[in-house]
Amino acid sequence: MGKRKKSSRKPGPSRQKVPLDTTFTCLFCNHDKSVTVRLDKKAGVAQLVCRVCDQRFQSKATHLTEAVDIYSEWIDAADAAQQEERVARRPTASSSRPAPIPASAESDDE
Numbered sequence: 001m002g003k004r005k006k007s008s009r010k011p012g013p014s015r016q017k018v019p020l021d022t023t024f025t026c027l028f029c030n031h032d033k034s035v036t037v038r039l040d041k042k043a044g045v046a047q048l049v050c051r052v053c054d055q056r057f058q059s060k061a062t063h064l065t066e067a068v069d070i071y072s073e074w075i076d077a078a079d080a081a082q083q084e085e086r087v088a089r090r091p092t093a094s095s096s097r098p099a100p101i102p103a104s105a106e107s108d109d110e
C-alpha cells in the first residue's frame with residue numbers, strides 16, 4: 001500500500017470582503033461612477049445622487065436592498081417619467097364634435 005496522499009486541501013481563495021459597488025454611471029450626464037447610492041437600512045431609506053449633475057432619487061430600503069437595486073429603480077423611474085412626458089405632450093385629440101341634434105319634429109301642435 002502506498003502512502004496516502006495528503007488530502008490536498010484547496011487553500012480556498014481568500015475571500016476578501018469586497019465592498020459592493022455603489023457607484024454607477026449617471027443616466028443623465030453619463031459620467032462614469034458619478035452616481036452614489038447610500039443605503040440607510042435602519043431608517044429604511046435609500047438615497048441616490050449624482051455628484052456631477054445633482055440628479056437625486058429616493059426610495060425605500062430594506063435589509064435586502066442593495067445599491068444596485070436602487071440604481072435600477074432609478075432607471076425605471078426615469079424611464080417612466082420620460083414616457084409620461086411623451087404622453088403629456090401628445091396633442092389632445094379634437095373630440096369636440098358637436099353633439100348631434102335630433103332632427104325629429106317634437107313639436108306637437110294641437
Ligand SMILES: [Zn+2]
Nearest residue numbers: 026029050053
Ligand atoms: Zn449625472
